[in-house]
Amino acid sequence: MMANLFSSFDPSTNLGLSLNWSSVLIGLMIIPPMFWLVPSRINYLWIMIISNLNKEFKILIGNNNSKGSTLIFVSLFSFILFNNFLGLFPYIFTSTSHMTLTLTLALPLWLSFMIYGWINNTIHMFAHLVPQGTPPVLMPFMVCIETISNIIRPGTLAVRLSANMIAGHLLMTLLGNTGSSLTLMTVNFLIITQILLLILESAVSIIQSYVFAVLSTLYSSEVN
Template identity: 85%
Template sequence: MMANLFSSFDPSTNFNLSLNWMSSLIGLFIIPPMFWLIPSRLSMIWNKIIMTLHKEFKILIGFNNTQGSTLLFISLFSIILFNNFLGLFPYIFTSTSHMVMTLTLALPLWLSFMIFGWINNTIHMFAHLVPQGTPPILMPFMVCIETISNIIRPGTLAIRLSANMIAGHLLMTLLGSTGPSLTFIMIYLLLITQILLLILESAVAIIQSYVFTVLSTLYSSEVN
């Protein structure tokens, strides 16, 4: 029984178990092992998606710095996409709606980029703090602004993903809770609205995983 609207985002709401965090790995278990061995239409579509992402990430990172880098970002895209889609099923905990999960993905990436950049490309990192063409009088302010915008990057990545996942789920929960008090005609309209919202949430699940990965790719290209 949910105590309030936000209880659906509490890991201990369903069955009073912390095992709801297992939903972040359940996507790997529901894929049959034969998917990787026997070619099928589904595996061909997934391979096509992976190759498209590989080509796009290779352009964003740079052709000279792609030694296995795209595999990291494709894996990141896959795990976020699986978790976003699993959150659309009933009684499955949406792990990507929690800052614990999104910050765990964003913070190590950003920190590793910063450490790599400041150790290997120190002059290049200093040059990024002052955009080209900045008047000398504005340089101290631009350094402060660029430093702050750089520091908040993992937070903005994490908040963007979790907020978008929370917003759609909350809207569907709010509309669904009005069902018992509606007439038959309004219930039909509500069902149509919920189906349209579910389609929208499916699109949001793909878009947000893509945006998270592309922004991480762009941040990594800045330190090279």
């Protein structure tokens, strides 16, 4: 029995090393090398997904002169989706449930957008602090509100991803721990519930990686 419910998310191991963090890249060893060389249905499906994402991100950015600017957001989507799905397997550490990883992704992105925007488009960035049609009396308050909402953006990105990953895993852990004390009839209901939760978590993994990439794209479009 676990002493702490959140101990299932503990990155430490018996050796005293955080070897669980190797799950961020260890999945690349599972993918067979022939996947990248021989076309298959999975390969075609992934190419189709990436192509559609690329078109959508181009529309969101809205700047046709910056070629290849969507590559980082497509890669971000792929990386988060890969780690989200990897965490659904038993006994594999869910790296995206930790603020250490999610903040590492969100903070440099937001900081680079802000530095680029304030250096190259200073007037445009000042204009974003006061929405169009704001009464003169409310302008100082709107500047404060917009500044705070801009500063907390990397935090909201990181918390949204990690919280959604933790919530489903905690529910599955709680239900799984009760399995030893149930009867045979209730265990069948528990298995069905766990399967439904696993399907739900798979959908959440896709949605959260998509939301993270789309919001990052929208934040970058505001500095142009």
